[in-house]
Amino acid sequence: MVRILIADDHAIVRSGLSLLINSQPHMEVVGTAADGKEAVDLSLQLKPDVVLMDLSMPPGENGLTATKKLKETAPEINILVLTMHDDEEYLFRVLHAGASGYILKSAKDMELINAIQTVSQRAAYLYPSATKTLIQEFLFHVQKGEDVEHYNILTEREQEVLTLIAKGYSNKEIAEQLILSVKTVETHKSHIMEKLHLKTRPELVRYALKKGLLDL
Structure with missing residues (x-):
């Protein structure tokens, strides 16, 4: 059973995600948090396998800061960032903070479930366009003769x-x-x-x- 904690500042989002995840036979939501600080505190208390972390959670602590703190104090907990930002700047900042995955809120239900399962197995998950971004950057350097x-x-x-x-x-x-x-x-x-x-x-x-x- 994959144990999951959801961190999002919108109650309706937390409820919807909980319903989706709890409908999976191999997954269980063990807690929810409304901001980053609460996400860190609950994660240290509940020890979930995966934290589904929103990046923007005003006015509380944001998801990026919470991700850094959580990986410093409990590196065994896997973090999947869920965000509306389809931007390579956010992607690189999330990876640098220690998150194991990055997925958009516009993703389909089963894509999200697959991402959670992937991250729970300590593998990396990036949505397709993010992977394409990284590969394009490599190709750019190869073309410049930097490979x-x-x-x-x-x-x-x-x-x-x-x-x-x-x-x-x-x-x-x-x-x-x-x-x-x-x-x-x-x-x-x-x-x-x-x-x-x-x-x-x-x-x-x-x-x-x-x-x-x-x-x-």
């Missing part, structure tokens, strides 16, 4: 760590999966960023997409 094959200079262990980082796993989770210390994972991450000339999480996700390391 440098650095992946092969990574060790096998670094390649494993890179894939898990891009999929949204925390350093602790990676350490547990690969039977390493957190400090060793952090060292691998530092070497990866240095070798690939990457500085931010969105850059790493885009690189992983290019290399086919993420199954979106």
